Amino acid sequence: MNLMEPEIQHESLLIVSFNKFFKETQDTILHDVERFNLTDKKITNKDVKKIFYHHLIKNIIDQFIIQNDKKLVMLFSSKEMPSCQIVDIYGHDEILSFLKRFIEKLENMLPVRILTLDILMPESLLINACQLKYNKQSYKSFTFQKIKFFAKRYDLTYLNNEYLDKIKTKQVLYQ
Secondary structure (H helix, E strand, O other): OOOOOOOEEEOOEEEEEHHHHHHHHHHHHHHHHHHOOOOOOOOOOHHHHHHHHHHHHHHHHHHHHHOOOOEEEEEEEOOOOOOOHHHHHHOHHHHHHHHHHHHHHHHHHOOOEEEEEOOOOOHHHHHHHHHHHHHHOOOOOOOOHHHHHHHHHOOOOOOOHHHHHHHHHHHHHHO
């Protein structure tokens, strides 16, 4: 399966390409990076990271956690990024490195399952791997303490208690 293809639905499982999601989100990230005159800063700059974190986390929550009642697994191709303007600005290797670290943080903070792939695989194997990934992690006793700490550290003010309670209620309904 090519990771740039649209989502796959298999029974109650929704498989989404993180790489495709990133490409679709990059316009809003770039808009803010340009608006705050940060295009000359590295991706490791705290203000640049804050913009990336804001848009990536908020869009994942809004598009896939709040709006979705299916079991979600995001696929991340650690070898290739789709060509997009943000890769031209920050560089292919820097974006991949940033996203790998972000994904590690994300899985510890939010009830999101992300399967990192180094190779392409047939759809049937991919679905099995996603099902295993989903079943491996239980989020029934998940708390939002880590995301609250992260939001405070990076001043992500939209991640307030009311917003996170909406997510927690949604998760309880679909577990």
